[in-house]
Amino acid sequence: MRFSINGASHELSVAGHETLLGVLRDRLQLTGTKLACGRGECGACTVLLDGADGRPEPAYACLTLAAACDGRRVTTIEGMARPGVPTAEGLHPLQAAFMRHDALQCGFCTPGQIMAAAALLAANPDPTEAEVREGMSGNLCRCGAQPNIVAAVLDAAAVLRASASVP
């Protein structure tokens, strides 16, 4: 199969049962995407797939068969920041907002939170607080960063809207 991950093309032969998460973590060593439940219950492995309408759609990598991603574009947390920019300046607005609002503690759920938030904002660029809470409630956080996560997502939404409105 051939698919694109964070803009780079990969050609792999995968077994029918291999998950996208297994391929990302164990074969390509893209370990930013986390395994926490393996059953699609916690959201830590959330990645983006290119949707039919061009908008990214969220997927639980632990429940997604790698073979089903043939020909698709996958974005992981490693693909969110501008490539080659290891500093805060190159970050995606969501990443910057998570830092600004201290929307993380241990950080293990953070990549999944950011990817889920990216999908949410792609579908709804101007969500209410209630919509953020509802839309992100499938992403568990045990440290209790929820108040800051809500603030970060709303803040990033505003930043993204402002940058989109720049002609």
Added chain:
Amino acid sequence: MTDPQPRAPLPGHEPTPAAPPSPRFRSTTVEVEGREEVKVVELPELDPAPWTREAALGVVGQGVPRMDALEKVTGRARYTADVVRAGMLHAAVVRAPIASGRVTRLDVAPALALPGVHGALLRADVPGVRHEGLQLLDDVIHYAGQPLAAICAESPGLAAAAARAVVLEVERAPHAVVPAQALAPGAPLVRGAGNVPRTSPRVATRGDVDAALRDAEVVVTRTYRTPVALHTAMEPHGAVAEWVGDQLTVWESTQGIFNTRTDIASAFQLPLNRVRVMTDYMGGGFGAKNGASAAALLAVALARKLARPVRCLWDREGEQLDAGNRPATEQRVTIAARRDGTLVAIDVDATIQLGVGGWLGGPGRIYHELYACPNVRTRETFVYTHTGAMSSFRAPGHVEGAFGLECAMDALARALAIDPLELRRRNYATHDQVKGRPYSEKRLDECYAVGAERFGWDDRSPVRGDRSPAEPAEHRAPERESRYRRGRGMASLIWGAGGGPPAYATVRLNPDGTVDVLTGSQDLGTGSRTILAQIAAEALGARVEDVRTVLGDTERLPFAPNSWGSITTASVGPAVRVAAELARARLLEAAAAFLGAEPQALEVRESIVRVPDADRSITFAEIGARLGDVMIIATGSRGPNPEKTAIAAFGAQFAEVEVDTKTGIVRVLRIVSVHDSGRIVNPTLARSQLEGGIIQGIGYALFEERVLDERLGLVLNPTTHDYKIPTLGDVPPIDVSWLDGADTVANHTGAKGLAEPPIIPTAPAIANAVADALGVEMTEIPLTPWNGGLTV
């Protein structure tokens, strides 16, 4: 493996009471998770003057952004599960499907025949290796989920498939998975001996409880029940082990690299200097990761047997079944008072479900210390059951005990028709009654005042269940018996968060003027990397952006204690400060030479050394460049705690809830929490940690509960779907604050712990609010609609 109890001295090494005082080594008392330990302390080279409340600090007290946030938001932070070693194999575990019995057949040949499978580990491979005091991979089954064998393969998927191919046959024996079963006559034995540890029941008594109860004017008795709660850290337990010759390196997700090193060295009889334990990023612990996990022991044994690096991670089911829990308790509480509310006696009889192992962490202690009461008796019976072992879980014992005590206080307040907050104020404990010592500082009364003000405690609506005018029309009912009823409750906390020795840190200046703080602590997500850098920057006069904290390596870093008991800031922080102060003295000597001034005349701030009133200065980078490879380097240590003084954090929490009387669903509308934890080093991180503790407390109050089938002996909800932790939708507005100040008696940074305090009062504050809403007391958590805990 974890044994957080004081370890017995080796024979021949018992402390000698008549030993002559040494100028360098002496004893001190340290409180960890409610347990007091007497430790030897090495007096630091320097005992700096405390940073007082008025001290003009530039970096400490600032909301410096979390220093490892960039790594975490980019996915670059490497957790244990992300460690990859050349040739690494992956282990999967075969677990017991029943609670009690024995293995009659365990055939790994079908697994070994699969492609990519490299080997198996069985009981015979690990003779004498014990975890929780039990033989690892034992063929006697003590609980469902017990590891019986481990299979190693080239990928996690192959290993899991191979584990499923193992032929396992077991013979069932009678089980006792709850205390009622384990304490019944003729109950099956969980650990060979009796189902109650030798030191149980543990009885602690102050005064004459029986006499006080006989003469009491008002007596309230209730029985409270708390559930088994599961830590559910997002990162499960796990380790990577690699042998190079006889040198072992273990990467483990742990709260204590040095405890883990000790556990591994003793399990495999290795010299300590042959074992290196590392923890870089850590995906949450909450008390369940205080030493070497069974996963680490399996990884070490497999790596040795197969001569390959091995990664062994618990899957989520393993994590929920076999990685520690907060023990269930039943607490029969009798509380007696005079008609004016003055407490005269507290009598508690508690049963605590340990599971197959753990330590004697019970709810008793908080009853002795939270309120002034001359007569207190707690009797704690600890019970082994055929379930996974308990472990510390954020404020172990105090969380369970606070539920019983603080709900009983509200029951008493109702019986006396006294306002619940007023009742607590009337029973204010001015000193530590357990040891008869003063507190280094106690400002709980101010927490009450600030909390009541922020919450609006005194503007209570006259009619219980009234709704605010903003309530949706469909919720509004003309009569008092509206479907949705609101109530308010509160509770207080105490937690021995003073920390103590030993802890060491090294501070060094690099030739470019940057600074390293080296200490064998770990950052669980608490922010210790950041706050230790702030303390170093403050003491050294460095720019905080130039300071980096290096943690989590037993081989390269000086000792620091487990990140438990809310002790890190108050234990490691002072060691970092001493190291930085010593480094600063050397730095100023060097700078003085370069500036042609006296060292004591110099000022240092923002990584620049200045001669005051003269236009001369030199930057750290310039000093470093002049020095070349001559190092400014110093090691500091944590000094002893003050003699005959109790150190604790305090706080008060207020909750408002809404109960749907048709469904029984409880919704928390808001929480106000005020804390007395001495100096707050970083308000941004403090706020995050406080909110996190409260949110865990909301889960404990409302829905978290390990559910057992008592007949089958199995856990029914070992998943993150069926074991409910709070989600974004469950979290109400939370107002956290703290009293500005510094506890300069506790230690010279003035800081005390903050991690565990916020979870202690949350559940009783919520339960008291529900009781206020309904006029029906809640005696059992979680407050699910189907839980029968009603005391009318």
